[in-house]
Amino acid sequence: MKKEQEYKKKTSNLFSSTLEGSHVETVSTPTNTSSGIETDDDDSLAMDGGEPTSEDFEKSKINPEFTLKKEVKIKLIISELASSKSKKAQRMLLSPVMNTFHVGPKLGLFHCALMVGPFLIEWNNSAICIPRKCVSTAALVSADINSISTSTKVEETVAVLAKVITDWNVRNSYATFGKKSNEGNCQDFVDEILSKLGVQAKFTGPLDAFLKQLKEKGNSDLVFAPTNDFIEKFKLEKKSYQFVDHPSLDKFVQRLMDVDVEFQQKYKDEYAFLKSFDRAFWMRHFKFPNNMQFRCIEKKGEDDDDMECACPFKDPQETGSIKFVK
Numbered sequence: 001m002k003k004e005q006e007y008k009k010k011t012s013n014l015f016s017s018t019l020e021g022s023h024v025e026t027v028s029t030p031t032n033t034s035s036g037i038e039t040d041d042d043d044s045l046a047m048d049g050g051e052p053t054s055e056d057f058e059k060s061k062i063n064p065e066f067t068l069k070k071e072v073k074i075k076l077i078i079s080e081l082a083s084s085k086s087k088k089a090q091r092m093l094l095s096p097v098m099n100t101f102h103v104g105p106k107l108g109l110f111h112c113a114l115m116v117g118p119f120l121i122e123w124n125n126s127a128i129c130i131p132r133k134c135v136s137t138a139a140l141v142s143a144d145i146n147s148i149s150t151s152t153k154v155e156e157t158v159a160v161l162a163k164v165i166t167d168w169n170v171r172n173s174y175a176t177f178g179k180k181s182n183e184g185n186c187q188d189f190v191d192e193i194l195s196k197l198g199v200q201a202k203f204t205g206p207l208d209a210f211l212k213q214l215k216e217k218g219n220s221d222l223v224f225a226p227t228n229d230f231i232e233k234f235k236l237e238k239k240s241y242q243f244v245d246h247p248s249l250d251k252f253v254q255r256l257m258d259v260d261v262e263f264q265q266k267y268k269d270e271y272a273f274l275k276s277f278d279r280a281f282w283m284r285h286f287k288f289p290n291n292m293q294f295r296c297i298e299k300k301g302e303d304d305d306d307m308e309c310a311c312p313f314k315d316p317q318e319t320g321s322i323k324f325v326k
Contacts (some may be wrong), residue, residue, distance in 0.1 A: 076142075076201055077114070112187050119132065119133065122186055129168060142280045143203065164193050168192075172184055233260070253278075256308075278311065283294075
């Protein structure tokens, strides 16, 4: 019990030090061999970094409850597990059967994790969770599910995360199927954290349909299938669009914005869905910066010799969605 309490305290301190604007020492952790999510070894890249500043927490000494200048985002990250075409084909054969008999993970045979501020929180086949900064080599979707905007909420969130992580590290082992009371998979782990935080991951529109497709068909193709009204409004030629790379997604979204400059406000579900693809491409880009498949479209800058980002969702480093921590 004493060791458990010490571990809980260390986990809480790990979150607090970064969410309160302090430096966090990199912690070594067993490698997850299947999730496609990796630690960032040089400790320079923190994903989704809308963290409170140290100035915010200076204020908290005077006023315990105040609104943070920068919200702490909570994201759901869904990643590819299948590493080859044959494994993907096998999953597409198994998924409909598993769905019919209501067996297997809720989101199907895919890995899921949470990002809280700059931290990746996941349960994998190493059967241990150590919050860490990360990049992702296999992200399919990166979707916002909640945000924390007050100092009190940060403290409450840290306490919940420390407790759940400690409980799972001390008591649970990893299992995908045939689970006992002290076993669970990545999706069970995420579900418990969200439940304890009082957060419901509810999605609507095309993103909800995409997640159902993952489970029911095992199909991870990045496909957008707009409604007939949407097709008519934007004068689209096809009933569905598949995005095999970042530039094809950028060009498609830019086309929508050219037709209606208020696309983001008028079609919030479609915008959120396409943005979840975009942020996943960016996560891969930061791991493989020279891979043109993951790069956004570019345009000439003020100096004709320079190129700058022309992503319709903007560079996430500039918007604060992704932040480098020195």
